[in-house]
Amino acid sequence: MALSRRSMILGTAATGTAAFTLAACGGNGDGGGTGGGSGNDGGSGEAVLANGTEPENPLVPQNTSEVGGGRVIDSIFSGLVYYTHDGKVENEVAESIESEDNQTWTIKIAADQKFSDGTPVTAQSFVDAWNWGANTANAQKSQSFFQPIEGFDVVSADGATADQTLSGLTVVDETTFTVKLVSAQSDFPSRLGYSAYKPLPASAYDDMAAFGEKPVGNGPYMVETWTHDSEIVLVPNPEYSGPRAAQNAGLTFVIYADPDTLYNDLSSSNVDVADQIPDSALSTFEDELGDRAVNEPGAVFQSFTIPQNDPNFSGEAGKLRRQAISRAINRQEICDSLFFGTRTPATDFVAPVIDGGGATDIPGAEVLEFDEAAAKDLWAQAEALQPFSGTFTLSYNADGPHQSWVEAVCNSIKNTLGIEATPQPFPAFGEFREQITARTLKGAFRSGWQADYPSAYNFLGPLYSTAAADGKGSNDGDYKNPEFDALLAEGLAAPDIDAAIEKFKAAEAILMEDLPVIPLWYQNTFGGFSDKVSNVTFGWDTVPLYYAVTK
């Protein structure tokens, strides 16, 4: 099961956006925060300044699951594959990734690859790093990414010792290793660009904490300095020879605690690339930045989950009631009025930019359209079968930027159906998650998903399959439907991507009827860039492709 490095931004990291400040008018341009970083000391041209947040952990790929560290990890490490801006999977360190049966994979890496300290990148570099990440003794946050590999149950057991390794990993020679999975998984290669699968140099294991402060990687950049809570200065890695070579003289992540400061710096071109816009400027940033504004569909799906065991939402009446609730929400109005077009109303369960995502032709998709009469009618039918008791509550964590939309959704439901619908805040993300995990949270709760790797399956399997229910994955509502599971399995085993998407869409049609979650909208990729840079492209995962920026 996948961990999202963006999960924290969906959850809590965007607290700053929850608005504690005013923004300056973009026009007055004098409030330039505290200026940019000072990392432009290279001889050839100036470094690109980009916004960042303080990484929550030392920079170890297997222990980084949030965006602040993730964007640095992606810049200083290279995986077997990388993702193009539209989510295509291309080989980076790998020369080939092949399998006869989708279960045993043979991975060949390109020869003469080097870490920035000059030591070679070998098959062993990958195998050791993966063993490190999978072993419970090392308590790495991305441990569960190694779950599909044979032997995971041994190294992840409670008392596992540090010297135990994954039995599914075998080094064949200097540049070849094999991976044996516990079952056939056709999309395995597409996952390998995620940070958990990056290699580590041999020197890392002596003192991983120290390594994380000044990591040595094989990516297009290397860390020059990391001043905590202030800036991370990256310079091009001379040893890098792959397809993501830096097109600029360096990359400095300036750490902003607050998006309003970032926005001021962006309007006055004191920062070159920003992938965040404060709430207070959402209504105006496209006008103020003009050509320099970016607002395009992104790979984030937002919804709320109604648990399957909720007595009000079980059985036939529950099905009707879910549909009534869904039709009572005026998604377009909320996207326009509260998000100013930086969200796009959902038409399916998979975000756009992913192959097969953002589809408008899923049978039954009209259930996502606002229709007061239909909503009332569905609700009345449900009431006839089984009367609703209590109030409808929608829980969320108040330390993230969720209050306004939750309130608007509840008002929309309340005004349309004439029932009590109340937002229910949890002060901190931790408590919210804990109650969801323990299944003690009553009523509906907000949910969202940002893909870890570009695949429609990643939006469906981890969230709604029986295998991920009951605490074994992210199916927090415990939705179980064998028909849906079967279609997903067929999709995974399909010979080509189009056939797979066909199956996934059929699976989505089932979701439309059952509505294990109520889809709301996709979060766009939005941000901007300064007038000093060009070639700014935002990736499928909403993170800019920093290496391509020229200044």
Next chain:
Amino acid sequence: MPSDARSLRPRAEHFVAPLEETPLQAVDAVDTTSAPRSMWGEAFRVLVRNPVFIVSALLILLVLFVSAFPGLLTSQDPTYGVLGRANQGPSAEHPFGTTTQGYDVLARTLYGTRTSVTVGFFTMILSTLIGGTLGALAGYLGGFFDAVLSRITDIFFAVPLILGAIVIGNRVDHVTVWIVVVVLGVFGWTNIARIMRGAVISVKNQDFVTASTALGASRPVILLKHVIPNAIAPVIVTATVNLGVFIVAEATLTFLGVGLPPTSVSWGGDISAAQNALRTQPMMLFYPSMALAITVLSFIMLGDAVRDALDPKARKR
């Protein structure tokens, strides 16, 4: 006049004119028929002549009226929000305009009074009970109890009110008005305790207390019947001012997102929600802030006026 005073008279014969030369005038008459004026009666006489008291009392009456009957002043439902009518300026239907969620600002401002007054009033009661009891016990019992209770007061005094409340508010899942009351009460009693302790210490050594003890009254009876009634005046003043402080504290907590949930109509929540629209709609911030300021101001002014009235030194001027 006591007898010894008369016996002194011959020696100071010329100091004061003999009574027969300047007979008693009307002004010298002692009215023995009317009841003696108590400290409170005297204070009240001063109060009703003080414009600060009049103004604050009228404002408080207004605030209490609004919090009791907000529906009389608006026909709008403060919890009815429609995005279709969001961000409107003032109109006949919405005299103060509407919020980003499409709520009527006037209705929310009026109904918010109830939340603030409830929190302020009950927190004041709770904190005065805790602080008053601990302070009175510490002052009256003295010795070891005093040392322990004073250290406990120090401990709570050292943790700022807002800080303690944030830590707790963050730990509680579904905050209600009553939780806010308890949290603020638990951290807000220290100044009452200190004042009560000081007042009790100064009262307990006075003659009438000694007299009661001599007459055989038990210690609890003396504390309750004699000491506390004579020590309570400064406590009441501080409690009135505290009421205003607690109202601000509730708003601050709600503003920080650790107080009342957005479902409750609260000025702190409305101010917090108004921030993002500040550039386009500053009035949305203005109304709840103004209501909050007026309410708090009236209680602080009342406390001020009462303090002046109870203080004989200040009364002269």
Next chain:
Amino acid sequence: MIWYIGRRLLQMIPVFLGATLIVYLMAFASSGDPIAAIAGDKPISPAVQQALREQYNLDKPVLVQWLIYLGNVVQGDFGVGFNGRPIMDQIVAAFPVTIRLALIAVVIETIFGVIAGVIAGLKKGTIFDTTLLMLSLVVIAVPTFVIGFTAQFVLGVKLGVVQINVGRDPSWENLLLPGFVLGAVSFAYVLRLTRTSVAEVATADHVRTATAKGLSRGGVITKHILRNSLIPVVTYIGADLGALMGGAIVTERIFNINGIGSLLFRAINAGESPMIVSLVTLLVIIFLLANLIVDLLYAVLDPRIRYAQ
């Protein structure tokens, strides 16, 4: 004198222990699981959760955690934060800004508060006095965050005379407005205290004597009125230092200052108890020391007070 200080320092120990215990209990009397917050939207494997829990001692009873924590603190080790960096490093990095902010606030509230208070106290009952008194009431009644936003909006957005966001490495000028906002309420209290105190002392016998002896007005005010009326003011300012540090939570949020207040708010949100307790402990120590200094200042201000034993 030294004995007095020693005794006071000893008295601080139970207060210090009690305050840390209370904060520790508060921070842990939680249904929330900090590990769940670290994990994010999607579950980390139970084994890793368990390992993290052991690493941060979250698997032990609260009292044991508190004792472990105290033991480490006594050895000068405040532990490691959830982000893998030593707590002490993070505090040291955030501390100077907040100290500067608090200093500005104290200076502003003292200078303006005392001057305005003295004038109002000497001219008691005049229009000037009444106006200042009303102004102080308004400052007390309007919450700090409203004052902060309004000042930021008017001075920063509308007029553009100050920087709206103070940012990472602020200069003294940048901190002027936040410091003023932080000190506003205290300014009002200092003004009122000084006014009452000055008005009382101004009519005292020794002041009349001094005036009668032909001392200049200025001499009377500085030597006889001010010195004698400052004791309650000094007490207040001392006690206020602790409150200022707490108030920094709000002010630093409004102006985006990376100080103790922001650090504390982040830690509270993340349920990072060792950080919360360390910060609050620090604030309590500052508060206790400030109170001690205030008591020592009494002796300077009032020669009748001597700390003999």
